[in-house]
Amino acid sequence: MPEPMSACPSPLGTVCMDPACRLHFPQQPDPDVPMFEGKPVEATTLKVSSPTAGLEIDAVLRMDDIVRVVVEARVSQVNHQVNERTGALIRHQSAKVISAELIPWDATDPNDTGVLRG
Ligand SMILES: [Zn+2]
Numbered sequence: 001m002p003e004p005m006s007a008c009p010s011p012l013g014t015v016c017m018d019p020a021c022r023l024h025f026p027q028q029p030d031p032d033v034p035m036f037e038g039k040p041v042e043a044t045t046l047k048v049s050s051p052t053a054g055l056e057i058d059a060v061l062r063m064d065d066i067v068r069v070v071v072e073a074r075v076s077q078v079n080h081q082v083n084e085r086t087g088a089l090i091r092h093q094s095a096k097v098i099s100a101e102l103i104p105w106d107a108t109d110p111n112d113t114g115v116l117r118g
Pocket residue numbers: 008009010016017018021022023024025
């Protein structure tokens with residue numbers, strides 16, 4: 001939930017120069033998230049989508065096997081949306097998978113191929 005905006009302490013009709021004024025100097029809750037058009041962004045999302053072509057993983061798999069896969073994804077879209085209910089700005093980020101690789105749970109175990117037989 002966004003904090004309620006306090007009223008501007010500067011006299012009406014003057015230019016507000018008070019950095020403590022949250023109305024004219026909004027603060028970004030998380031400084032790592034860039035503001036959008038001067039407005040604080042409350043949260044970020046990341047949607048990772050699969051590539052249009054299938055990725056090749058060189059392993060023979062059976063039903064109920066569990067595979068440990070690390071994917072690399074390239075960010076393909078960033079846009080901002082107002083949450084209609086809370087009024088908060090959300091930064092939506094989308095990425096498309098560009099590669100995938102089987103990764104062992106324990107890299108020191110030569111029998112760990114990244115496939116757990118089901
Ligand atoms: Zn102000």
